[in-house]
Amino acid sequence: MNNISNAEVNGLRPEIENFLYREARMMDKHQFDDWEAMWSDKGVYWVPCAHDSDPMTEVSIIYANRAGIATRLGRMRSKAMYVQDPRSICSRIVGNIEVYPGEDGGVTTYSTFNITEFKRRGHLTHQTTWSGHSEHKLSRHGDQWLMDYKKVTLLNSDGEIPALGFLV
Amino acid sequence: MLTPTQPYVDYDDLIQEDPEFGFRINHHLYKDDEIFQQEMERIFYKGWVYIGHETEIPNPNDYVVRVMGQRPVILSRGQDGKVRVLENKCRHRGNTVCQEQRGNSKFFRCAYHGWVFSNTGELAEMTHPSNYGERMPAEGTMNLLEAPRIDSHRGFIFASLAAEGQPFKEYLGRAADYIDRYCDLAPDGEISLSAGRHGISYRGNWKMQLENLTDAYHAEYTHATALAAFAANSSAGKGKFTDRGDLEDQLSTQRDLGGGHAVLDGFALNRAQGDKLRFTGSTGTLSEEIVGKIAEREGSREKAVWLTHGGGSHITVFPNLMILWDAVRTIQPVSLHEAVIYYHPAQLKGASQEINTARIMSHQAGFGPAGFLAPDDMEMFERTQAGTVSDTDPWIYLNRGLSSQRIEKDDFGVDALTSQNLGETTQRGIWRHYKHVMSGE
């Protein structure tokens, strides 16, 4: 497929932004089926530890191919994934969205996110924030866009972070 | 002079053994600040503590920053090639002198007033020294403080901040056999912690992780979703937990190795399962490559297979080192009710990159902040900590396996206090040693 031009990218911008906002809502609401449907068969989902690491030689927080994503979601759907029992209440803002022509007629986006997570455990409550940068590579399939690749770099990725049980 | 009142903590009272009720610990051990302070003094500043691995600082001038108890230190390989543990604290006004996590530097320069310390600890340059006049500190008295004792075993570096105390070999005791077996699994006989690390923090006492690694009892419940996921999908590390069932109950054992060290011993179970060699941290096919190389090294396929049979063992080295499957982990107490666990994937020297990558993938499928296993453990630790608020009955009874435990020879032919793996023999061993150390015996 031919690469798209910069002019075309500008025309696509509203639907690409909408894709990212929709993805954010699916993650906030723990709508795992809908989120999974936003991935293409190529899907690679990477949450590195260090900013310039090589996932083949250095440990990551998450590195999953499409099958690994499915396995992860299978576990997340269960009530017995205790780190999410009850599930976190999340609200995230996605912003600073940049859209560029990608490979094979796709687009590459860079964006920034800020998540407020509220957790309740019995009588205890805890509120915390997570933030970082995302890179998406999206490809077009008929009338919809799907994720081929998503890299999420948490601000504190190479530090000590609490258990991460919801989607980023 | 004002002397702070020291509330007296009686560890005999907090950790009790009695024919009537068996073995019990008081949950104040997880929530009393005085106890936490005493743990820092008696366990982390007096005893041997794991600091890091040689392969993290392979070259002269390499360093990593660590925390010993709560004290910031630098694990430094000096210009002279010698490894030291230096306090990360300027001798002028006490500023930390190193701000990076790791790096390579001959000197640590304190930014506040410009004192420069060599990575061997010596004060290399004092700015405007003449101003001290006759009060000039004597040569050598203003060096970075150095842990007086440091030693290593198979690349694992331990240090003690006390000039005198238990000899290192005696401290490491029987844990050495299990560490050896783990390292021997690498074709070159060495592991390398060169694949980075990740850290997970939890709002609970540090000892919860210390006890948890050899708690086989929780796996079936806490980790139900992880076990199901691993069984269902090979890319996340198939074979780790599948179809074990009754076999595990009968053959898997937990052993109190003494000195607070403990192991969930996988030898018998793996042997019974023949050549599956599941616990080398990757799939059977990949493991075959390793077995071949070890067999060549050892001149014995039998020995190679024996080594892989021990591969599933969970090894706890008191107070802060744990070795399991594909990674080495450390516990870092942060405060009374907060701790961090760091995981360093252990790469096998002499194995192909394919195998070592598979080990990284297998490790991170389970552990780290978003693995399938660790987050649910953290959740349990936080719930345990939440429960310590209620003092109505402060006792935790650790009586599982007490009536059936026995002295038995392990795979190294040495007697060890042993029970079936769903017991609490290892927890009792840890607490018995803890009591010994904390009572200052």
Ligand code: FES
């Ligand atoms: S505090 Fe380091 S030079 Fe003054």
Ligand SMILES: [Fe+2]
């Ligand atoms: Fe666990």
